[in-house]
Amino acid sequence: DQQVKQNSPSLSVQEGRISILNCDYTNSMFDYFLWYKKYPAEGPTFLISISSIKDKNEDGRFTVFLNKSAKHLSLHIVPSQPGDSAVYFCAASGDDYKLSFGAGTTVTVRA
Amino acid sequence: NAGVTQTPKFRILKIGQSMTLQCAQDMNHNYMYWYRQDPGMGLKLIYYSVGAGITDKGEVPNGYNVSRSTTEDFPLRLELAAPSQTSVYFCASSYSTEGSGELFFGEGSRLTVL
Numbered sequence: 725d726q727q728v729k730q731n732s733p734s735l736s737v738q739e740g741r742i743s744i745l746n747c748d749y750t751n752s753m754f755d756y757f758l759w760y761k762k763y764p765a766e767g768p769t770f771l772i773s774i775s776s777i778k779d780k781n782e783d784g785r786f787t788v789f790l791n792k793s794a795k796h797l798s799l800h801i802v803p804s805q806p807g808d809s810a811v812y813f814c815a816a817s818g819d820d821y822k823l824s825f826g827a828g829t830t831v832t833v834r835a
Numbered sequence: 836n837a838g839v840t841q842t843p844k845f846r847i848l849k850i851g852q853s854m855t856l857q858c859a860q861d862m863n864h865n866y867m868y869w870y871r872q873d874p875g876m877g878l879k880l881i882y883y884s885v886g887a888g889i890t891d892k893g894e895v896p897n898g899y900n901v902s903r904s905t906t907e908d909f910p911l912r913l914e915l916a917a918p919s920q921t922s923v924y925f926c927a928s929s930y931s932t933e934g935s936g937e938l939f940f941g942e943g944s945r946l947t948v949l
Contacts, residue, residue, distance in 0.1 A: 733875070760938075765943070767925050767927070767940025767941050767943055768925070768938075768940050770938065770939075813877065815877075823878075824877070825877030825879075826877050827877045
């Protein structure tokens with residue numbers, strides 16, 4: 725039973741434009757959310773996180789927005805660069821500190 | 836910086852064979868994890884450890900065993916390999932608990948069971 729869902733398996737965006745990745749969750753006990761980025765033949769690497777006491781967290785070109793009432797978060801990448809082409813995983817945890825991962829969204833940035 | 840090192844990167848097993856996936860980290864992290872990733876699915880936690888000598892089951896532990904004799908090493912043992920264990924396996928470590936801090940992942944081990 726997937727508690728974290730990334731309904732878009734892929735996203736294609738032109739270089740310089742905004743990439744918006746979406747993530748929905750079903751467990752209302754989740755209070756910490758993370759995004760990981762994965763290149764082919766490499767392990768995932770941590771990108772950005774947000775706790776449930778915030779609705780926005782920004783780190784350079786990456787911003788994560790959290791809408792608790794909708795159980796929805798999104799990752800914005802502005803501007804998108806060719807090096808951003810990767811698989812992005814959304815993950816969430818609650819007070820048991822166990823992570824649930826989404827299936828990932830493959831982002832392709834076109835030159 | 837080596838970080839988290841996994842070996843082997845690729846392996847083909849026959850049904851019923853056994854093998855061990857090795858994982859070592861040099862960051863002095865107490866927490867270590869094994870995940871598997873199947874096509875179109877998110878990462879699933881197999882086993883985890885909160886320190887040397889302590890291990891516990893994750894979401895999908897059946898068919899696997901682990902040990903943690905040192906802080907650095909966390910090997911994953913597959914007994915009697917089955918086609919359902921064909922997957923990409925990731926080892927990870929962290930300074931704090933899994934869901935409250937950053938995980939550092941190895942490059943993955945692709946296992947095929949025929």
